[in-house]
Amino acid sequence: MILSDEGKVFACICIALFIFIITALLLGEERKSKWFQKRKTYSFFLRRGLLGEWLHFGYPCTAEGYGVAAIMLFLIGLSSYIIFAFF
Numbered sequence: 001m002i003l004s005d006e007g008k009v010f011a012c013i014c015i016a017l018f019i020f021i022i023t024a025l026l027l028g029e030e031r032k033s034k035w036f037q038k039r040k041t042y043s044f045f046l047r048r049g050l051l052g053e054w055l056h057f058g059y060p061c062t063a064e065g066y067g068v069a070a071i072m073l074f075l076i077g078l079s080s081y082i083i084f085a086f087f
Helices: 005-035 050-055 063-086
Strands: none
Touching: 005 050, 005 063
């Protein structure tokens, strides 16, 4: 099965979203709040919906947060490479 370039990009976005969802479920809100720092003030333009807020990790502030971010980045990069190289 050969995908078009648009199909490959869409598949990469779907896989990245899947990785974010699985990571958020595995970590839970308690560890996410310990390991990642979210913005403290929000303006009207920075508001998110329920799904966006649930998937928002923030930036890592501990060694565990940096590790989780690096693993997510590696998995998204690896899956994107596989999709673009073999499909």
